[in-house]
Amino acid sequence: MSHISPGGEAWGSGSGQRARVVQSLTTGNYGHWYREDAFLKNWLAFERISEEKVIALLQRCNGTQYRPGKQKSPAGTEVHEFFPRDGDVEWYIKAYLDDDSDFAVIEAVFMSVHPSGV
Amino acid sequence: MKIWKKDEETRVLCPHCERKTDAVFQRRSVPLSSPNVIAENVLVAVCRECDGIAVIPRQSTPKLREAAQMPKETLNVRVPGHLEDVLYLLIDRVAQGSDSGKSPVLRYLLHEFGNNPAFARRVKLHLEDDLAQGPADQDVSVRVPSYILLAVDQMAGIVGIRNRSEVVRGILASAKEDVLEENDPALSGAMARAMAVA
Numbered sequence: 001m002s003h004i005s006p007g008g009e010a011w012g013s014g015s016g017q018r019a020r021v022v023q024s025l026t027t028g029n030y031g032h033w034y035r036e037d038a039f040l041k042n043w044l045a046f047e048r049i050s051e052e053k054v055i056a057l058l059q060r061c062n063g064t065q066y067r068p069g070k071q072k073s074p075a076g077t078e079v080h081e082f083f084p085r086d087g088d089v090e091w092y093i094k095a096y097l098d099d100d101s102d103f104a105v106i107e108a109v110f111m112s113v114h115p116s117g118v
Numbered sequence: 119m120k121i122w123k124k125d126e127e128t129r130v131l132c133p134h135c136e137r138k139t140d141a142v143f144q145r146r147s148v149p150l151s152s153p154n155v156i157a158e159n160v161l162v163a164v165c166r167e168c169d170g171i172a173v174i175p176r177q178s179t180p181k182l183r184e185a186a187q188m189p190k191e192t193l194n195v196r197v198p199g200h201l202e203d204v205l206y207l208l209i210d211r212v213a214q215g216s217d218s219g220k221s222p223v224l225r226y227l228l229h230e231f232g233n234n235p236a237f238a239r240r241v242k243l244h245l246e247d248d249l250a251q252g253p254a255d256q257d258v259s260v261r262v263p264s265y266i267l268l269a270v271d272q273m274a275g276i277v278g279i280r281n282r283s284e285v286v287r288g289i290l291a292s293a294k295e296d297v298l299e300e301n302d303p304a305l306s307g308a309m310a311r312a313m314a315v316a
Contacts, residue, residue, distance in 0.1 A: 028120050029120035031173040032173065033173060034171045036151035039265065048233045088236075106173055
């Protein structure tokens with residue numbers, strides 16, 4: 001499965017989105033999309049993977065390991081998908097961002113954090 | 119870290135309404151399916167329109183983890199006698215031969231397998247070792263939190279290990295090299311520290 005972003009090697013706007021996700025992890029203003037199977041699909045929600053490790057994985061991403069996308073449900077939601085590698089292991093990180101300056105928002109909400117193949 | 123308070127307002131992408139909605143932080147019971155538990159009294163962002171749980175903030179993750187750790191079950195596997203000896207040597211090495219060392223040592227290694235894909239891949243490779251072979255003539259039985267076994271089963275599926283007996287064979291063969299032969303000082307040190315507070 002190829003994860004080439006529309007910009008190929010270039011990050012495009014993805015670099016900025018990655019920085020915002022990392023920033024949310026640093027400040028602790030993030031949350032987790034509610035799903036009953038979060039233990040299996042969102043390892044960060046149960047601290048199966050540390051914040052530090054997720055930051056390191058995100059920082060390791062290059063432009064080909066990022067894909068902006070539209071969520072099927074809720075339809076049309078803009079999400080950010082990262083496919084960083086750690087040795088032989090590919091991870092899958094999906095989050096959405098919110099930045100309404102007029103509202104107290106949760107900056108990033110993680111929908112999936114797990115090794116690929118789950 | 120951002121700390122939210124009850125009754126504070128925010129905005130969420132509601133999984134039930136499938137659009138952005140206003141939300142308020144409330145303390146709720148949070149049902150989980152795997153493991154099948156309910157985390158009680160957890161601060162969550164609740165959708166104003168459908169009253170459903172939308173987002174769990176960072177500050178609430180310790181309560182989720184605590185709830186997931188509650189159910190326990192017994193892991194029963196059979197291993198070759200020489201691998202049971204490896205387990206007791208590991209107890210000598212990292213738990214100073216403690217009578218209660220078998221469960222913590224095996225629990226630690228199972229937890230590491232379930233959450234560390236790199237370790238799990240090494241375990242898979244060690245299943246081919248001569249050390250991992252032989253008739254499974256010894257019972258190993260330990261009480262383990264169910265969430266550890268869920269993680270073990272998930273990781274076994276990812277790396278292609280068929281069952282829990284093979285996982286235990288593999289982690290003991292791997293720990294023989296990593297810990298007893300000190301090929302992975304970080305793992306040995308982390309185990310010893312974990313055993314000290316177990």
